[in-house]
Amino acid sequence: MASSPLNVQPSSHARSNSLPSRQHPITSQIDENLNRLRASQSASISSSSIGNQLNCLQDLYDYVDMLLQLPLAQQALAQEQQRKCVEELLDGSLLLLDVCGTAKDALLQTKECTQELQSILRRRRGVEGLSNDVRKYITCRKAVRKAICKALKNLKHMENKLSSSSFSNDDETVAVISTLKQVEAVTISTLESLLSFISGPDAESKSSRWSLVSKLMHQKKVMCEEEQKINEIVNAEATVRSLIKSGNMKHVENVQNELQNSEMCIQDLDEGLESFFRRLIKARVTILNILNC
Template sequence: MATTSYHSRSNSLPSRQHPITSQIDENLNRLRASQSASTSSSIGQNLNGLQDLHEYVDMLLQLPLTQQALAQEQQRKWVEELFDGSIMLLDVCSTAKDALLQTKECTQELQSILRRRRGVEGLGDEVRKYLTSRKAVKKAICKALKNLKHMENKLSSSSSIKDAENGAVISILREVQAVTISMLESLLLFISGPEAGSKLSRWSLVSRLMHQKKVMYEEEGQKTHEIASAEAGLRSLVKSENMKNVENVQNKLHNSELCIQDLEEELESLFRRLIKARVTVLNILNC
């Protein structure tokens, strides 16, 4: 009798045909189609798409039938796994936010210095400060990418769920996490620069998709990568000691700052969405 009751509750879970899960599938397909994005505008669009995706996920989790089913003891393992994943994604988002903020502050400081200076004397020291800061940013990003890779491996190696209806919901949530990981990988690689993929690949920590993104960076050139372009311009300016290049470098720094500001706004909105979903999952665990 208890078994019949259990299956009755399980079968009431939203299926892939439910309006909300259908919306989630549509968003997943759009993001998968653009997951090789390597420009700031396309990455920003994907972050915006992730916001919509996680909003639908929260709507799914808010459904009483979903909460009742996932609150069952049989589902606790999968809900805890989902919760652990949400914490990791929030940590990675925090790393990306810190990296963008640190790079933006250094960029703004250099712009101010370049506006005041009439020569390149002493500029090398300022650029070295910028490059040292960028090195610290890249180190933090490498660690975040390793964590994402670990999470990705854990998702792919997880055992399948036998119950068809429960499996549909859990499968959707896992697919959402997988796509979110891919989008955050793109963002982190963009912030760090095209060389990040080659460095990480020597540690066998980068997937084939991440390698493809690196190739796209190289094919499209630094003109589509505002942060890397500004960094390269600064290196060239100090090496040549030619003040004629200052205006060009200032433009690159300005473009980098605007790019960072746009990514910051999208990332902050995504961060709030992830926190909202995490609170919902925590409430389910506490039921």
């Protein structure tokens, strides 16, 4: 019976003193998590699916940390002939950290403007005078989309660069780098999904705006879980826009509910992103320490 990867310890056994082959428990777990992430990314994007991807990404980087602790994995990364590849990985991790920062800022800004609008709606008894407050909310969302657009372009450039690289190499001396590149690729895809979810479609587009409002106004109160593929952040924005257009205070309670849903969604995503962010930093520091030994 194979030992659990969590219990893998360096020993005199030949396998523990070499780079992980496809039979090594750590490599098997990395492969499993890579496949899980790839499969989840082909499904419909929802807050639940994004949250699951972030959780899986955390698990993946836990195994990456174990991989980086293997003695000859460290030796492989420290080899002079692998210096360029390792530096590319470090450059990539720096960009990923920057993108994580953009995502964290986007979530924070959206959360703050959501909470502010919630507070204002609780105090107001009518929609009169709400235009300026709503404008602040919409302006915030525009700024978030602008920052996200730039981050997505950077990720796409990084993705295109990676796509020209080959991940299949039977030479065990570079197998660890191939694995780390695959981890980098799936991380890019996950962050792209996250950023796209936070941004949502361009609500300034008339067709996008009306499709969102239509979806909201005709949404049933009770739906089966499979049908609930709604983006809480985008949904909240659509209700805010529809409130001002209709001028009907009967919609205020619905808007408040959607803003609350958006806030809870943001909180969940932020927690998952923060946990992954710490693991990404740890992996980068480990590789830097290996190079500096």
